[in-house]
Amino acid sequence: MGDVARLAGVSTQTVSRVVNGEPYVTEPKKDAVLAAMRELGYRPNAAARAMKRGDFKTIGVLYRTLRSVGNRKALEGIVDAAAAHGYSTVLIPTTTTRSSYPPGALEQSSIDVAIVIVSSSLGGDVEVPPYLPVPTVVLSSGAPERASSVSIDETSGAREVVAHLLGLGHRTVHHLAGPERSIPARARENAWREALIEAGCPVPEVVRGDWSAESGYEATRALLATQRPTALFAGNDQMALGAYRALFEAGLRIPEDVSVVGCDNIDESVSFPPPLTTLLMDWDLIGRQALQAALGMLDDPTPSTLTIPSTLIVRASTGPAPAP
Incomplete structure (x- = not known):
């Protein structure tokens, strides 16, 4: 900046004003500063200006x-x-x-x-x-x-899922939850449980995954080994995809035998076979x-x-x- 000021014949303060687009600089001085900047290849240091x-x-x-x-x-x-x-x-x-x-x-x-x-x-x-x-x-x-x-309002969404499935005549809703330490997973799980209790429905034991499709597959296989759910609420769409695979391998149809709901509305959810009912989390x-x-x-x-x-x-x- 000092070099520009010397070449343009102005003060460094004038150069600073031109660089920062400030007023009170005459056109001749502004033109001289800009010409000196071009001749010297001067470019303002954005980081230094930001620090100041x-x-x-x-x-x-x-x-x-x-x-x-x-x-x-x-x-x-x-x-x-x-x-x-x-x-x-x-x-x-x-x-x-x-x-x-x-x-x-x-x-x-x-x-x-x-x-x-x-x-x-x-x-x-x-x-x-x-x-x-x-x-x-x-x-x-x-x-x-x-x-x-x-x-995101996790609670109202999970309650809406339970109400939707109970409204279809399902006696209860099983839950494939996310990791126990996850804030969204715990919020969805708690809302699911409270909604079933308020509706006077049995509350099945939770099966849990880690958000991945593979964990959804393994958790659903474990569930099917002891129970036969008719409605399954998965904590996210990837685990719902894993549940699809486990249900298919068990010879169960979606939704004729088991209704499945996911969460997140990932881009691929509309292409699941069949397309997945899911909570849109924007x-x-x-x-x-x-x-x-x-x-x-x-x-x-x-x-x-x-x-x-x-x-x-x-x-x-x-x-x-x-x-x-």
Whole structure:
């Protein structure tokens, strides 16, 4: 900048004003500065300018895993929305242990705001850094008071699934749940159990997977070894796909013998044989709303809470309960 100022015959302050698009620079001086910049090949250092202003135009996304469909889709929503607002996105992986956080995960990052994708713990607080140097949004209903939260209404969705299946005449609904430490899995499981109790229906023992199709297959095989369900609510669409395979191998038809409902509405769910009834969890929208909340905290740091409803999409995998 000093070289540009000397060549243009102006002060470094004038060069700074031209670089930052500030007013109060005469056209002749502005033209001289721009000509000197071109001649010297000068380009403003964006990082240095950001450090001076405290404005990095960067979103930090803290995550533990991106294996799940929900986490990946939420990240896509964050990245797309950030780009639309002129922000870049940096990924900050957390540790795999439940109680520790990488030292300086946020303090040493050149970011304006942070979005935390909570995945596995039962309390959002343990996945949020103990010190928040920038406005922070947590993708979980379990966010600490110092952070904003954006989440999906897991409870009403699971209740809607149970009501749908009981309305088809099924005596009860079996549940293929996700990992026990998962916040969404526990929320869906609790809502499923409460809905059955309130309806006066038997509450079967839960079988559990790890969100993968293979785990859904193994869990359903174990279930079929001791019981013959007529309705199965899987914690996500991948496990529902595994359940499809196990039911097919057992000679059972969907939905004539067993009705199956998934969760997430992945792109492939409409192509399952038959197309899968599933809960739409709009994770892309969750990511976009989280970005909006994060940017809003730059103007007003007061934490906010937003809960987005899920939607039951009924397809051909659910039908009337088979005759006794």
